[in-house]
C-alpha cells in the first residue's frame with residue numbers, strides 16, 4: 001500500500017513529512033498547556049512505554065496525504081493533537097422518561113456515577129410539538145422520553161444541575177428552537193449567560209424525513225428555522241453546537257455503513273448550502289456543526305467509517321466550500337451503539353455487543369459516546385442497566401489501555417484499505433445526490449429512502465438464509481422466558497402532567513403570552529429571525545404546543561412523501 005518516493009527537501013532542509021510532524025509536535029505543546037495529558041508516563045502492564053503516537057519513521061507520500069497527524073488536515077487520525085491522552089471522550093448517556101422530576105433524578109444519578117455530559121430524550125408529543133393535554137398526545141406522554149410543555153418543566157429538569165459546568169445534548173428536531181430557547185431561559189435563571197452555555201441540539205430535519213419521522217413543517221420553512229438557529233447562536237451562544245447531523249437513524253433504518261456516511265455528509269452539505277444562501281459566512285457557522293453516527297458490530301468497518309467520514313468532511317469543507325478556518329474542517333461527532341443490533345433474546349449478550357461497538361467508536365476517534373443498555377430491545381433501561389452501560393465505557397477508558405496512544409489502528413493495511421474504500425463508495429453516492437440537485441431534492445424524491453430500504457431488505461434476506469448469524473436470534477438459541485426487571489412509565493403521569501400544564505397556563509400573564517406569540521407570528525411571515533421571539537415567548541411560559549402551532553399556521557404541515 002505504501003510506496004516511497006524520493007522527496008525534495010524544502011528551503012529549511014525539511015521534507016513535507018518532517019514539517020507535518022514538527023507542526024503536530026508544536027500543536028501538542030500548545031494543547032497540553034490547556035489540556036495536560038492524563039498521566040506523565042503511559043505504560044503497558046509489562047511496563048513497556050507507550051508513545052503518544054506511532055507513525056512511519058520516514059518520508060511517505062501516502063501517509064502525508066491520506067493519513068497525516070492527529071489534529072491536522074485531513075484529520076484521519078482524529079481532530080485533537082493529543083486525543084484521549086488528554087481527555088477521554090464525553091460519556092453522554094441518552095436518558096429521559098416520565099416527568100421532569102424523574103428525569104432530573106436519573107440525570108443526577110448518572111452524573112454521580114461518573115457520566116461527563118447530559119443527553120435529553122424527549123417524549124414523542126414534545127418531539128412533534130404538542131402539549132401533553134393535546135388529543136394528539138394521548139397515551140404517549142412521558143413514554144419514550146421526558147414530557148416538556150413549558151419552561152416550568154425545563155426548570156425542574158435541570159434543577160441543581162449547573163449549566164455552566166455540564167454540556168447538554170437535546171434530541172429535538174422540528175421544535176429545536178423552542179427547546180433551545182427554554183434552555184437559554186433556564187440558564188439565565190441559574191445566572192448563566194447564553195454565551196457560556198455548552199451543548200448540542202439535534203436540529204437535523206432532513207434525516208427526520210428520511211428515517212426518523214418527527215417532522216412538523218415542510219422542508220423549506222424547516223431549513224429556514226435551522227439557519228435562523230445558526231445565525232442566532234453565532235451571535236449569542238458561540239459555544240453551542242447548533243446541529244447534530246445524524247447518520248445514527250439512517251443506519252437504524254437499515255442503511256449500510258457506506259450509506260450512513262454518504263447520506264449524513266450529503267445532508268451536512270445541504271445545511272451548509274442553506275446557511276450560505278441565508279447570507280451566513282461559512283467560517284462563522286461551520287465550526288459549530290456537529291455529527292452523530294451509529295456503531296455496529298463489524299468492528300473494523302465501523303472504525304474505518306469514522307476515519308473516512310472525517311477525511312471526507314475536511315476535504316469538502318476546504319476544497320468545495322473554500323472554508324479557511326481549520327475548525328470548519330473538523331468533523332466532530334457523537335456515537336451511539338446500534339439499538340437495532342440488540343436482541344430481546346438472551347438480553348445480557350447485548351452487553352458484549354455494546355462493548356464491541358463502543359470500542360469501534362473509540363478506535364474511530366469519537367468525541368462523545370452513548371452506550372446502549374442491555375434491555376433496550378425490551379423497554380426503557382432500568383437504573384441498573386443504565387449503570388452497566390455507563391460502566392462499559394468507563395472500563396474501555398480506564399482499564400483497556402486503548403486510549404493511551406492516538407489512533408492505534410492507523411497503518412493497518414486492512415483498516416487503511418477499508419477507510420479508502422468507504423470514502424470512495426460514499427463519494428460515489430455524493431456524486432449521485434449532487435446530480436439529483438442535492439440532499440433536499442434527493443430526500444423529496446425518495447432516493448435515500450429507497451436505497452436504505454433495499455439495503456435493509458438484503459440484510460434481512462441474509463439473516464433469514466443464515467448467511468449472517470445473529471447470536472441468540474437465528475442461531476445459538478435457548479428456551480427462555482424473558483423476565484427482565486423492566487422499567488414502565490406510570491400511567492398516572494399523563495394526568496399529572498396535564499394538570500401541571502393547566503396550572504402553568506392559569507398562573508402566567510396571558511396578555512404577555514399573546515403579545516410574544518403575535519410577534520413570533522409576524523416574524524414567521526417575513527424573513528426576520530424567529531429565535532429572539534421564541535425566547536421571549538418561552539420566558540412568558542408559552543408552551544411548546546402553542547409556539548409550534550403558530551408556526552404550523554404560518555408554515556403549514558408536512559404530510560410525508
Ligand SMILES: CC(C)(COP(=O)(O)OP(=O)(O)OC[C@H]1O[C@@H](n2cnc3c(N)ncnc32)[C@H](O)[C@@H]1OP(=O)(O)O)[C@@H](O)C(=O)NCCC(=O)NCCSC(=O)CCC(=O)O
Nearest residue numbers: 035080083086087090119169200241290332333334367368
Ligand atoms: C461535538 C460533540 C459531538 C461533542 O461535544 P463535547 O462537548 O461532548 O466534546 P468535545 O467538543 O470534544 O470536548 C469539549 C471541549 O473540550 C475540548 N477538548 C476535548 N478533547 C480535547 C483534547 N484532547 N485536546 C484539546 N481539547 C480538547 C474540545 O475542543 C471542546 O472545547 P471547544 O468547544 O472549546 O473546542 C457534541 O455535538 C455532542 O456532545 N453531541 C452529543 C449528541 C448526542 O448526545 N446525541 C444524542 C442523540 S440520541 C438519539 O438520537 C437516540 C435515538 C432516537 O431518539 O431516535
